[in-house]
Amino acid sequence: MTRDLNMDFSKKVVINTNTVEWAASPLAGVQRRMLDRDGAESGRATSIVRFDPGSYFTPHVHGGGEEFIVLDGVFSDEHGDFPPGTYVRNPVGSEHQPSSKQGCTIFVKLWQMDETDQDFVRIDTGSKPWAPGLVEGLSVMPLHQFGTEHVALVNWQPGTVFQRHAHMGGEEILVLEGTFEDEHGSYPKGTWIRSPSGSTHKPFSREGCTIYVKTGHL
Numbered sequence: 001m002t003r004d005l006n007m008d009f010s011k012k013v014v015i016n017t018n019t020v021e022w023a024a025s026p027l028a029g030v031q032r033r034m035l036d037r038d039g040a041e042s043g044r045a046t047s048i049v050r051f052d053p054g055s056y057f058t059p060h061v062h063g064g065g066e067e068f069i070v071l072d073g074v075f076s077d078e079h080g081d082f083p084p085g086t087y088v089r090n091p092v093g094s095e096h097q098p099s100s101k102q103g104c105t106i107f108v109k110l111w112q113m114d115e116t117d118q119d120f121v122r123i124d125t126g127s128k129p130w131a132p133g134l135v136e137g138l139s140v141m142p143l144h145q146f147g148t149e150h151v152a153l154v155n156w157q158p159g160t161v162f163q164r165h166a167h168m169g170g171e172e173i174l175v176l177e178g179t180f181e182d183e184h185g186s187y188p189k190g191t192w193i194r195s196p197s198g199s200t201h202k203p204f205s206r207e208g209c210t211i212y213v214k215t216g217h218l
């Protein structure tokens, strides 16, 4: 029986995912670090999932949609082979059979998609161009937008300082490279930060960083 984990979206959560124990999944060769999840095995969840080399996942339908970014290794399914930095959205009702020849690690969000958001998204973030951000030193790569939800990668050059801002609809960040910071703390690569709707901060990065950011979904 799995209990709810970090499902109160009015609370801020900061987790250095590198320090979370790997937990066995129902499938051999597939382990996960749970970040948030509701109690049911097939329910809403945000996790880091690791596929051992040569592992196969059972074919499945995405009842609530699946969104992920490949952190390392190569994730494969019948639609293609996805190297590190690939951003994927499989909409509600889609299906596939994942596998990984060499092994891989992904950051994945399940059961968090609007069923009318039917876009299949595959973006190689390693080759997509960056757009200038709101302040000097900041670059943005929009990945997806639906309703109030926005997903992007944001790159911070060393020494970049952003203005204080409020998160309407919340903000979720995964630090992909470097160290992200704000007045509350310093967040190295692998840190997951979920900030509730209405929260504020003034972020910056002394050494530079690249972050995955989702807003407007909480």
Ligand SMILES: [Fe+2]
Residues within 6 Å of the ligand: 060, 062, 066, 090, 096, 098
């Ligand atoms: Fe899937």
Ligand SMILES: [Fe+2]
Residues within 6 Å of the ligand: 165, 167, 171, 201, 203
């Ligand atoms: Fe923010």
